[in-house]
């Protein structure tokens with residue numbers, strides 16, 4: 293093994309606990325590797341290869357999804373990357389989260405992974421998964437390279453992954469070269485792996501690649517039984533996370549919204565992979581900011597807390613739930629009036645979710661209720677039909693009443709209008725129903741006492757054969773239900 297250049301400073305100057313990989317160090321704190329040390333590190337390691345691994349529980353489903361993809365693009369090479377680590381600063385990276393398309397088609401979540409569907413002679417495809425193999429101990433990669441297993445943890449070997457994933461696996465370091473050598477049309481899911489995009493640049497076409505992403509987005513519109521189970525797990529953990537938050541509201545009052553964010557995050561990390569999106573922990577007037585994720589404001593008794601948060605499971609399915617809670621456990625009269633209006637709108641929205649209904653129906657139903665309330669309260673001039681026609685209620689309702697939910701919080705976002713927004717609900721679809729009313733702190737068109745109040749109620753609704761099922765029904769929604777639930781948890 294060749295010696296590395298001897299740096300100016302020696303290892304004893306490295307701070308204790310400094311686990312920077314040698315290859316990535318820029319400041320030369322480590323000495324060169326002697327031939328004796330290199331030899332010492334090569335030998336004396338046990339064989340830890342795992343044999344007889346069970347396939348992942350979703351392996352049959354991922355195979356079925358790949359078959360559907362194969363049928364849609366016969367004769368074309370299809371490339372679906374997991375994505376790469378992204379630098380946060382210097383030599384630290386953001387936590388890795390595999391691309392949704394890749395994880396949905398493989399069940400795998402490895403950084404740098406690439407799924408390739410190679411056209412086969414029979415008109416179908418042969419699926420191949422390119423992955424980083426176990427670190428080489430002969431050349432020292434496992435302990436000298438920043439991505440070596442000694443630094444980042446053991447990976448599955450290619451043979452182990454073949455058993456787990458039910459796919460032939462090859463070394464990903466050969467992927468770009470092998471793909472570049474192949475003739476014929478290629479489609480690539482863009483936005484995840486710049487190296488592959490560069491290697492295949494002269495063979496790719498943006499429009500054709502977009503068609504691939506659109507198809508994969510639509511492939512996720514209807515969830516199978518495994519996915520529904522995962523969504524329920526995500527919701528169940530989320531329910532526990534909301535309970536955790538209620539129990540620590542006094543500590544949040546003593547600190548800030550961050551206490552709420554941290555409390556929910558703890559539940560997400562212990563029971564799942566992560567939060568599925570940045571938690572919105574919006575107290576007081578922050579509740580009127582739709583994506584309030586700074587979460588650095590005060591939490592005050594007498595005000596509302598709008599908590600919009602979801603646990604993401606280890607398989608990357610996320611919940612998306614909102615409750616608007618009185619910090620001290622009791623709604624004021626005006627808070628209750630606004631809350632009950634949103635609740636009524638949500639009830640109307642949920643009632644409109646059933647197979648055969650138009651996707652837009654639940655939004656329209658909820659908006660009609662809210663427009664009626666705004667007219668009744670004298671905030672906008674009626675009649676309701678006029679308000680809805682002109683969309684005047686939107687000053688206070690602000691956003692659509694829901695969206696598809698799955699591996700992405702806004703799942704299937706690339707699906708065509710005719711299959712999603714203008715489409716028809718089918719059993720197995722899962723969507724949020726989340727009406728809200730938001731009176732900005734500086735909104736001079738409403739009485740002063742409304743200003744700074746924001747309410748949203750959001751549940752995760754599965755379309756069933758005969759209607760729907762509220763996956764998040766374990767969390768109370770009515771104002772009275774919320775109060776008694778909080779009273780019980782606060783003790």
Ligand code: GLY
Pocket residue numbers: 569600601612695701726750
């Ligand atoms: N949490 C984002 C949303 O409700 O769509």
Ligand code: MN
Pocket residue numbers: 600601612613614750
């Ligand atoms: Mn939400």
Ligand code: MN
Pocket residue numbers: 612694695724726750
């Ligand atoms: Mn949502």
